Amino acid sequence: MKYLVANFKANLGENEINQWIEEFTKEKPADNDQLQVVICPSFLHLFKFKNLVSNSQVKLGAQDLSLYPQGAYTGEISAQALKEQKVEFVILGHSERRRYFKENNEMVLEKVKRALNSSITPIVCLDKDNFKQQIDLLNQTPATSNQQLIYAYEPLEAIGTGEPENPAAAANIISQIKNLTKSPVLYGGSVDENNAGLFLKQTVIDGLLVATASLKASNLHKICQSLHE
Numbered sequence: 081m082k083y084l085v086a087n088f089k090a091n092l093g094e095n096e097i098n099q100w101i102e103e104f105t106k107e108k109p110a111d112n113d114q115l116q117v118v119i120c121p122s123f124l125h126l127f128k129f130k131n132l133v134s135n136s137q138v139k140l141g142a143q144d145l146s147l148y149p150q151g152a153y154t155g156e157i158s159a160q161a162l163k164e165q166k167v168e169f170v171i172l173g174h175s176e177r178r179r180y181f182k183e184n185n186e187m188v189l190e191k192v193k194r195a196l197n198s199s200i201t202p203i204v205c206l207d208k209d210n211f212k213q214q215i216d217l218l219n220q221t222p223a224t225s226n227q228q229l230i231y232a233y234e235p236l237e238a239i240g241t242g243e244p245e246n247p248a249a250a251a252n253i254i255s256q257i258k259n260l261t262k263s264p265v266l267y268g269g270s271v272d273e274n275n276a277g278l279f280l281k282q283t284v285i286d287g288l289l290v291a292t293a294s295l296k297a298s299n300l301h302k303i304c305q306s307l308h309e
């Protein structure tokens with residue numbers, strides 16, 4: 081099974097989202113038990129994907145969730161609220177969250193617990209220099225060890241730069257990550273419709289986390305197709 085996770089970040093306004101859904105729905109990826117597509121729009125647009133996800137194998141993901149449960153936490157969005165919106169996956173510990181919102185490994189751990197408590201699968205982002213510490217913490221915590229998680233290896237210099245890591249080098253790091261975990265490990269960083277196939281050919285890579293290229297529905301389709309090439 082390969083995963084293809086589309087992270088829209090804080091992109092796409094209402095009209096653009098409507099167009100994206102229209103375009104994507106015209107040509108939904110053929111149902112394929114070898115591919116799990118997960119779309120992660122902004123919180124505000126999650127509800128717009130309800131029809132899409134109930135009529136196909138495409139699943140819905142969030143880009144973050146609250147450290148806290150439902151309650152008096154102004155401005156936050158809880159795991160429970162996301163689950164009600166049919167969210168089945170959540171990206172946690174993305175390098176942008178760590179950089180701009182000062183998230184650390186302990187906060188990511190708490191968020192992973194929140195997700196698991198609401199039966200949402202965490203997609204935990206790892207970077208090249210810290211993946212061992214990041215995974216050790218999750219492995220050593222009884223509430224998160226042996227749980228169903230997904231990791232995404234995202235070298236900082238490849239994110240949003242148009243300069244992906246060399247697929248063989250990414251496969252090499254992912255093999256090292258796999259010595260520490262049995263969870264699937266994705267690659268993310270400047271993946272597009274032209275290079276996705278090169279990453280997917282590396283058998284150790286369990287899928288892709290794609291941001292910029294996913295903003296065009298037609299590109300996401302092309303990336304899905306590259307699984308068959």
Ligand code: PGA
Nearest residue numbers: 239240269270290291292
């Ligand atoms: P990118 O971003 O695809 O635009 O490089 C990847 C990510 O931030 O997950």
